[in-house]
Amino acid sequence: MKCVLILEDEPFIAMDLTFAFEDKGVEVVSTVSCREAFEAMERNAFDGAVLDVNLGGGETCEETARELKRRKIPFLLNTGDLNRAGEFLRGMDAPVIQKPTPAGEVVKALFAMG
């Protein structure tokens, strides 16, 4: 993997993940909302993505997940609570990494998909 998308509204988690990917020589584009994630997808060719499910203010990563699926880009969900993920995300066969999971493990899990 050369370039991954991170969608995460919590800055510490996003930074931690970013560093962990960069350690493996992977470029990261970090976004905080679906709108930003869509813009990033227009500008970059991603090989994978890590999505937080609840993005604050009631927003979820659902739209981004749909778009990644449409583009056939592998992704995993990184969340503390899958119960709130909603029908669509529960029904999707994307792997779920429960928070808290060390960033290095998240990176490994995404690499295993690509």
Next chain:
Amino acid sequence: MDNPGGATASHQAMSAIPQSALTPDRFVGASGLLFEQAMAQTRMAVCLTDPTIKDDPIVFCNRAFESLTGYTEEEILGQNCRFLQGPKTDQDQVGKIRQAVKVESVAVVELLNYRKDGSTFWNALHLGPIYDDTGKLKYFFGSQWDVTDVHLAKAEERHAKAMAREVSHRLKNVFAVIGGIVNITGRSMDARGVAQKINERVQALGRSYEPTLDDAFLGMIEVGQAIRSVLRPYDPEGDRITFEGNGVRTEPNAISAVGLTLHELATNAIKYGALSNAGGRISVSWSHQTDRHERHLLVVNWKETGGPPIDREPAQSGTGFNIADTLLVHSRGVFERQWDRDGLRAQISLPIKR
């Protein structure tokens, strides 16, 4: 005649009740007496209505029906069952009853009913048709069961579950954030091995806290409480830092960047600023504001006075502030610092969802 789930068999039993409206025909003798006693003594409220009479009135009810509803038999007989309904009775459920009566089928519905004294109870109503020997519709039976307790228990359980989920979600997020802070700090201090060891223990602690319940979690965090908690250790006597802000609430995620920035400001103040001598003071204020793009902002102002005079930004103050800058940039926020001679003046502003 078609019998859609109706109770031809039980009509024999029902017809053994020697009430005026019922003509005993076949089920007589000892069995009839036993049935009559059972019907009188059962805790299940039972009534029969006569759909051949206009407005389908109740023509029989047992004692349990009287005590459940608070009405006497005299008040009950002749009424349509709807006399138990009230303003909060779900009309969709009533519609199901009406439909069942219309097509002569069996139905089970749960609806809110009203007693004579106006109090309410959740009624699990089981109703169905009773046919005579020729297959002609004779009665509708209704059995009522007070399931109020079940309803309350369900609502409480739902509430408790939702609360537990929320708390557990928050805790997991908090510990995920802690993991991030430890890693980032370890990396910046060239101590990644140490950071990893700390993290392993912190995360273990986090897991052990997961089942803990606390009803203080309500989805939004009061900014002032968070700011006070962050700064409390730097002002143990409570006389150096003053706080000013209304009851602004915001999402928990906005707090981590503000909290860390305040931590960096306080650390700097202890080394070089208003907390480095005996007489310095800090004022912290916060409010919601709207910028020119109509975005909502949380703005926190920091003002130090009475510390050592400042000529320029202290050379060593950079690292912590760089972390704060990076975090705020990620949150699309701004961290401005102005090194006035009488003390550092800083402003944190970041967009929030409301």
